[in-house]
Amino acid sequence: MPLVELTDVHKTFPAARGGTQVEAIRGVDLSVDAGEIVGIVGYSGAGKSTLVRLVNALEPTTSGSVRIDGHEITGLKERELRAVREGIGMIFQQFNLFRSRTVWGNIAYPLEVAGVPKDERHRRISDLLHFVGLAEKAHSHVEELSGGQKQRVGIARALATNPSLLLADESTSALDPETTQEVLALLRRVNRELGITIIVITHEMDVVRSLAHRVVVMEAGRIVEQGPVLEVLANPQQPVTRRFVATIVDDEPGTEALAALRARHAGTFVKLAFRGDEVRQSDVFAALLEHRVRFELVFGGIEEVQGDTFGNLTLALDGEPDDVRAAVAAVGALVPTTELTR
Numbered sequence: 478m479p480l481v482e483l484t485d486v487h488k489t490f491p492a493a494r495g496g497t498q499v500e501a502i503r504g505v506d507l508s509v510d511a512g513e514i515v516g517i518v519g520y521s522g523a524g525k526s527t528l529v530r531l532v533n534a535l536e537p538t539t540s541g542s543v544r545i546d547g548h549e550i551t552g553l554k555e556r557e558l559r560a561v562r563e564g565i566g567m568i569f570q571q572f573n574l575f576r577s578r579t580v581w582g583n584i585a586y587p588l589e590v591a592g593v594p595k596d597e598r599h600r601r602i603s604d605l606l607h608f609v610g611l612a613e614k615a616h617s618h619v620e621e622l623s624g625g626q627k628q629r630v631g632i633a634r635a636l637a638t639n640p641s642l643l644l645a646d647e648s649t650s651a652l653d654p655e656t657t658q659e660v661l662a663l664l665r666r667v668n669r670e671l672g673i674t675i676i677v678i679t680h681e682m683d684v685v686r687s688l689a690h691r692v693v694v695m696e697a698g699r700i701v702e703q704g705p706v707l708e709v710l711a712n713p714q715q716p717v718t719r720r721f722v723a724t725i726v727d728d729e730p731g732t733e734a735l736a737a738l739r740a741r742h743a744g745t746f747v748k749l750a751f752r753g754d755e756v757r758q759s760d761v762f763a764a765l766l767e768h769r770v771r772f773e774l775v776f777g778g779i780e781e782v783q784g785d786t787f788g789n790l791t792l793a794l795d796g797e798p799d800d801v802r803a804a805v806a807a808v809g810a811l812v813p814t815t816e817l818t819r
């Protein structure tokens with residue numbers, strides 16, 4: 478049974494005076510299994526935040542079903558919804574911490590609301606402070622903290638009531654790249670060590686690449702594409718997905734870049750796609766040398782996506798035409814190979 482299951486969910490906001498109504502969510506089916514990290518990406522206005530507000534019952538749906546851990550939450554009374562929300566932690570772009578409280582006081586807040594006895598509360602806060610690496614900052618005020626530390630407090634607070642689901646809404650968008658990586662590493666631990674399911678909303682594909690198992694792409698209130706991160710990166714289907722993937726993966730040189738490269742490099746241009754670790758780059762290059770073909774790497778890059786090699790390399794091949802043809806065939810038997818003929 479999925480932990481979160483949305484079936485044909487619609488959310489329409491009524492028209493503001495003089496305006497028209499907004500169909501923010503237009504028929505979404507989404508299923509998230511316990512233990513998964515799912516990244517929801519989309520441009521501003523795609524409906525990501527609205528979707529998350531439906532999952533934690535901050536907004537009622539217009540129609541459709543939202544099930545959390547098998548329980549339908551549509552139509553529940555406020556008191557029942559509070560119990561559902563207790564099982565869902567949430568972190569935000571701007572951290573949303575209480576400025577008047579210390580780090581300790583911020584983490585204590587949800588425990589106080591839930592009526593957790595003092596001794597247990599203290600134990601819990603102390604454990605959480607150690608987990609997020611802020612034990613020495615327990616009595617600091619929020620203003621004294623860096624952005625990354627603030628988000629770690631936000632994560633500790635979100636985990637206080639032992640939720641099974643954590644919703645992260647643009648949780649690293651206000652942070653610099655290095656701090657972003659620290660917070661993402663902490664979220665990975667939240668998932669791995671505590672077994673908490675995470676839904677991250679982001680417009681940064683890099684966050685999806687380094688954190689999520691699965692990606693869901695939203696556009697104009699609909700899910701237009703979804704799948705395991707590596708699969709979607711390797712083979713994006715929709716234009717919006719291709720635009721997101723292009724922000725982190727060099728596919729092949731564009732028309733202008735290719736013309737500039739051709740002016741500098743002779744020969745045949747081929748794009749090689751490396752997906753996973755089954756084929757070693759050294760074997761591919763050895764195949765070229767075996768056919769007496771010289772080559773230069775002119776575009777692209779290789780990186781690691783969740784422990785797998787991933788990337789596209791464009792090579793300029795130079796040699797006798799028959800040798801080049803044979804070399805391209807040999808390489809094509811190893812990795813997906815495309816000759817760039819523009």
Ligand SMILES: Nc1ncnc2c1ncn2[C@@H]1O[C@H](COP(=O)(O)OP(=O)(O)OP(=O)(O)O)[C@@H](O)[C@H]1O
Nearest residue numbers: 490499500501519520521522523524525526527528
């Ligand atoms: N309370 C509201 N009342 C009216 N319209 C709303 C409300 N909340 C969201 N919308 C509209 O719903 C659409 C989806 O907004 P939403 O915030 O969910 O998108 P998003 O993908 O999260 O974008 P962003 O990254 O900018 O937050 C937008 O057109 C937005 O203006």
